[in-house]
Amino acid sequence: MARKSLTKPRKMASQKRSRATVDALVEATARILVKEGFDKASTNRIAEAAGVSVGSLYQYFPTKESLVAAVIERHQQEIMQTVRGELTGILAQPVEQAIRMLVTVAIKAHRVDPKLHRVVAEQIPRVGELEKLATFNRENYTLFMAYLAQHRDELRVEDLELASFVCVTTIEALTHNAVLHHSKMMSDEKMRALVDEASRLIIGYLKG
Structure with missing residues (x-):
């Protein structure tokens, strides 16, 4: 049976200098992935790009998979900061505005x-961190379900858990492919049109 890849850091950086080393390693990993x-x-390549010794790398990360996992974690945090900040107050919005x-x-x-996002999306299954990439993760499903519950009287759907899955998965798939795989054809005007069309699709499903 194959040994499961080690994706957890070997130790946590606590001092300023060690945190700087870890940051340099994670940043170097991200650059090389892109x-x-x-x-x-490779760990040798990452250490060289970060300007540290391989021995220093192994003090904090046992494998390159653990470094990739750290990149994913940092990227996910950046995404969620964007999501949380933008969605403040969404529960009070009418359905049409909330979906937009x-x-x-x-x-x-x-x-x-987006370049890192695309690479990470391809590498996640290889480092066992699949649940960490989805822009709309469990937190977003929970938020969407809470929204649907609060606006239940306006909707035709009855199974809110299923409706949340359908809507969030649809939004994720459409926006992921538009931004990461069709960015050259997606002008600002077409992105606005995508918002219109995707919103019409989701609202039609929810309200009938």
Whole structure:
């Protein structure tokens, strides 16, 4: 049976100098992932790019998978900061406005370092961190379900858990593909049109 890859840091950085080393390693990993891909992101290559010794790298990270996991964690935190800030007060909004806000925020979230987002999306299954990438993770499902529950009288759907899954997954898929795989054809005007069309799709499903 194959040994499971170690994706957790070996130790946490507490002092200013050690935190700087960890930050340099994570940043170097991100740069190499974007420019060269997962297969070329060896620990030797990462240490060299970060300007530290391999021995220093191994003090904090046991494998390159653990470094990739740290990159994913940092990227996820950046995304969620965008999402949380933008969605403040959404529970009080009418359905039409709330859905437009969700679609718009999803586009903004995917525009947080989109090159890294694309690479990370391809590498997550290889480092066992699948649950950490989705822009709309459990926190967003919970928020959306809470919204639907508060506006239940305006909706035709009855199974709010299923409706939340359908809506959040649809928004995620549309915005992910638009930003990461069709960015050249997606002008600002087309992105606005995407918000219109995706919102019409979701609102039609929810309200009938």
